[in-house]
Amino acid sequence: MSNRNRDIILPEEEARRELRDRTRRDFLIGGVAAVVGVGSYEWIMKAPQDNGAPWPQRSVLNLNGKISEKYLSDSHLMPSYSAGQISPLKANGDIGLGSDFDTNTWRLQVVNGDQAPSIRLRLSDISSLPKVNMITRFCCIEGWSSIVSWGGVRFSDFTKRYFPPGQTLPHYVAMVTPDENYYVGLDMKSALHPQTLLAYERNGKPLEYAHGAPLRLVMPVKYGIKNIKRIGLIRYTNTRPDDYWAEEGYDWFAGL
């Protein structure tokens, strides 16, 4: 760019020709650009699906997740609220909460990888760990949110206690309902976040069935879809676990 004033001054006839040539050329370029744009869009939207999303979009969702994971740190806490700010919580999802369930015979199965023998825990094995109460915002992926009071144990404390000592912690955690109808996959960093709880209380009372009795996951750093209710199995694994909603086109990471 050499000259700021680049007006073109020409005799009438030449100006008309110049204008015509430029119009022709630039509308052609514009037309080609529009075709390229629409073509790219069509290509993206019609690309083969990867878990309910066209693969280019799935790759970007995963990339966004990686970026979030890299910059997510324990120092980033969801704000805490006072008891007066607690709001009602909608019991949104009931997948995995079939009526064929008995709390008394419920045990939490904990598996490390695929080979190690699993252990089976009672609720008292979990509630004997240091109890944490927190009042945080619960964000649903639909867009609504509630301020909820939770009581439970940190998943990090649970892992310290029940993950085999001396072994390296795998990259992921999978959690599954007893009927295996609902399942979530978590990156280890988010799972070990200080606000990630295995919760057995809401508003100071034992969890209701609709909210995941006897034990559910609560993690304010993820959308509600990851906060699995009625956990039957916890598996530590190095393979990225399946995730119910990620198979339906949602982001696997779903971090906040």
Add this chain to the structure above:
Amino acid sequence: MQKLKLKHLVAIRWFHWINFPLLFLMIWSGILIYWAYPIYHLGPITFFPKWFYSTLHIDHRLADGMAMHFFFMWLFVINGIAYVTYTLVSGEWLLLVPRSWSAFRDAWHVLLHDLHLRSDMPAQDKYNAAQQISYTAIIIMGVGSVLTGLAIYKPAQLAWLAAVFGGYPNARAIHFLLTAGYVLFFIVHLIQVALAGWNNFRSMIIGYEAIKIPETQSKAKTLEWVDEHE
């Protein structure tokens, strides 16, 4: 003699026309997301009525919307940053940004003129005061959309940002309100473009607007021939 007046630099034309479909896709995917929790209304007018969702097939596409929104956000933001950087580096911002408070008075004057309530226009450079205010406001709105967007995208990691906008639910409301602002801007913009006519519209594509120079004034014997692409 005739003058082909260079109105829009080639880079700015590209930024503009790239932004247009990207902003459209951001708004469209935003509506797909909004459907899942459509709580805003203006008195009895709800955003949006049922027929709106059903006619445009917007219902039950939250996952679609999120995948699109978090894909195209990158291109939208990159193009926006490139545009702002370009206006700063090229010095074009000097013409685009109102440089004194009198711009607001002048903009009112321009509005009256456009509504045919006043015949004269205030003195102006390349853009009149109303344009300067609109084109600056739209950039500030863009920054607001990105920031409120980040606040609702990452309210844990960026809790401070959500707090700046009065908390998570507020940030979502502002994000929505800004989008409504773009739609209003777009409507006014379309009307203005339609009223300004073909020569003006074409200049947004070819860069030049044809202007007749009365013979007496035409002193340009030499052809100032500079290609815009150099």
